[in-house]
Amino acid sequence: MADPQHHLPGIADNTEPQREADARLELEAERIVEALVFASAQPVSEAYMAQRLPKGTDVNRIMQRLKGFYAGRGVNLLQVDDHWAFRTAADLSFVVQTDENEIKKLSRAALEVLAIIAYHQPVTRAEIEDIRGVQTSRGTLDVLMEAGWVRFRGRRRTPGRPVTIGTTRDFLDHFGLEEIRDLPGMEELKGAGLLAGRVPSNFQIPIPLGDDALEDDEDPITQLDLEELGLLTPRGEEAE
Numbered sequence: 001m002a003d004p005q006h007h008l009p010g011i012a013d014n015t016e017p018q019r020e021a022d023a024r025l026e027l028e029a030e031r032i033v034e035a036l037v038f039a040s041a042q043p044v045s046e047a048y049m050a051q052r053l054p055k056g057t058d059v060n061r062i063m064q065r066l067k068g069f070y071a072g073r074g075v076n077l078l079q080v081d082d083h084w085a086f087r088t089a090a091d092l093s094f095v096v097q098t099d100e101n102e103i104k105k106l107s108r109a110a111l112e113v114l115a116i117i118a119y120h121q122p123v124t125r126a127e128i129e130d131i132r133g134v135q136t137s138r139g140t141l142d143v144l145m146e147a148g149w150v151r152f153r154g155r156r157r158t159p160g161r162p163v164t165i166g167t168t169r170d171f172l173d174h175f176g177l178e179e180i181r182d183l184p185g186m187e188e189l190k191g192a193g194l195l196a197g198r199v200p201s202n203f204q205i206p207i208p209l210g211d212d213a214l215e216d217d218e219d220p221i222t223q224l225d226l227e228e229l230g231l232l233t234p235r236g237e238e239a240e
Contacts, residue, residue: 025054026062029053029054029057029062030062030065030066032049032052032053033049033053033059033062033063033066033084034066036048036049036052037049037077037084037085037086038086040085042085042173043080043081043083043084043085043169043173044083044084044085045082045083046059046060046063046082046083046084047082049063049084063077063079063084067079070086073089074088074089074092075087075088075089076088076089076090078173078176078178079178080169080172080173080177080178081169081172081178081179083169083173085173087173087176090176106143106144107140107143109136109137109140110140110143110144112132113128113132113136113140113141113144114144114149114150116128116131116132117144117150117165117166117167118167118171118180118183119183121153121164121165121166121167121180122153122154122156122164122165122166122215122218123164123165123166124156124162124163124164124165125141125162125163125165126162128165141165147170148168148170148171149167149168149170149171149174150165150166150167150168150171151165151166151167151168152164152165152221152225153165153166153214153218153221154214154215154218154219154220154221155218155219155220155221155225156217156218157217157218157219158217161219163221163225164215164218167180
């Protein structure tokens with residue numbers, strides 16, 4: 001039988017140089033995305049990084065590899081939806097905390113509302129009040145919106161067209177979640193001591209959806225809606 005090398009001239013000679021060239025391109029791509037994420041205070045989208053890399057680069061594969069590399073280090077590369085950010089390792093957060101950066105503690109009411117929104121979104125104010133059993137003040141929602149953790153999603157196609165509320169990417173980033181489905185379930189909440197005492201047998205932790213896409217019964221927020229909610233002035237400028 002003829003030697004296959006005779007039918008494929010140059011293969012043996014070109015394979016190793018090609019591999020070395022590919023490795024150099026991969027390393028350069030890693031350096032570029034590291035620099036982009038490191039330089040940004042906010043999570044950086046894969047789409048943004050792809051615009052700055054050679055066409056066809058598999059950004060997610062590169063980021064997943066870097067995520068593994070940084071997993072055991074002082075800073076971790078965290079995925080937030082389709083965005084990425086460097087954050088201090090959770091077990092070292094106490095080392096870098098400062099009084100200036102300490103976030104004001106939320107009231108119990110605000111924590112309850114935030115938990116309801118996170119697990120039941122999209123949810124309306126009336127639905128939040130129905131779950132809590134008490135009225136929810138506008139100030140409580142304002143605190144959560146000022147923190148950047150919740151947002152108005154749309155308007156429910158029901159009488160009165162109530163506004164629906166959901167969490168934001170900043171919420172995921174702050175609590176170290178890749179996606180809303182990573183919220184702790186019942187056993188995890190029990191283990192953390194957050195479900196103390198006797199839990200009713202029919203008690204269930206809902207599986208959060210958290211999809212940015214509007215539900216079938218939601219309409220998008222319009223400029224008129226934003227004006228009505230006090231988020232825009234009648235001229236279309238953001239309210240202070």
